[in-house]
Amino acid sequence: MEIANVFAYLHVGFPRPIVYAxxxxxxxxxxxHYVPKLVDFSCAECIPEGxxxxxxxxxxxxxxxxxxEQFNGVLNESCDVYGFGALLFEVLTGQWIHNLVRSNEMKDEDFKSSSETKDNYEDQELSYKTKEKYWLCNFVKKINEDNRFIELVDPIIAEDVLCPEIEQxxxxxxxxxxKCQSFSAEDRPTMIDxxxxxxxxLYLSSTS
Incomplete structure (x- = not known):
């Protein structure tokens, strides 16, 4: 919750939204006190006025x-929402998101391969990373459709997933x-949401 509030403040607390990126x-x-502090603003950018x-x-x-969209040079608040979704996945699974991608077989049909993609990504390494990103989006969609959340939960957390309330x-x-990692930026919530x-x-956890 505290990390979400940090990014929400960057997005709405200034005359021009700040994208951490x-x-x-x-x-x-x-x-x-285990309060998270955000560091390294070297890549943060303000969205131009208007x-x-x-x-x-x-x-x-x-x-x-x-x-x-970041691979196409587009940057806005929704990019931070996407990154926050990856952070949530790391907390949930107890794995680095990069390792989560690597630990699952990547199939060619999951990659976006078109002449448009090749035109946009002439650098071979960047093209590979872009394919990896599209695969992750498909992977996220798949576990959502198959309702496989509990299988991915960190064993430390899963030990407490005993009653229906906590599992929910x-x-x-x-x-x-x-939701945060929706492929389309329009489908992602705002950081305030x-x-x-x-x-x-957090409230539901404290009252369980």
């Missing part, structure tokens, strides 16, 4: 945390992660 678990430090996004932005970030909370948590959802889940 470099989300990963490595970008947070915990103080003595605009809704940054075009021709430098492609940078961590695989698994970068929204599909875990599913809602996973569904929020899936995400923060409200996290607050709601």
């Amino acid at each position: 470099y989300i990963s678990a490595l970008q947070f430090l915990l103080d003595e 605009q809704t996004q940054i075009k021709d932005a430098q492609v940078r970030g961590f695989i698994g945390f970068m929204a599909p 909370q875990v599913k809602v948590f996973a569904q929020l992660a899936v 995400v923060a409200k959802q996290c607050l709601k889940q």
Whole structure:
């Protein structure tokens, strides 16, 4: 919830929205009270006045945390939402999102392969990373459709998934992660909506 509030503040707390654009678990430090502190704003950018996004932005970030549109040089608040979804998956599964991708077989039919893609990504390494990103989106969609959330839960968390109430909370948590990682930016919630959802889940956990 605290991390969600940080990004929500960056998006709405200033005259121009600030896009962090470099989300990963490595970008947070915990103080003595385990309160997360966001560090390294070297890649953060303000959206120009009167605009809704940054075009021709430098492609940078961590695989698994970068929204599909970032590979086309588009940067806006929704990109942070996508990265936050990856962070939720890491918390839920206890795995680095990159390892989660690597640990599952990637099939060619899951990749987007078109002349348009080749034109956009002349660099071979970047093209591979883009294919990996499309595969992750398909993987997220698949576990959502197959209702396989509990199979992916970190064993430490799964030990507590005993009663129907807690299991339901875990599913809602996973569904929020899936929603944040929607392939289309228009289908993702805002960070304010995400923060409200996290607050709601925290309340439900405290009253269970």
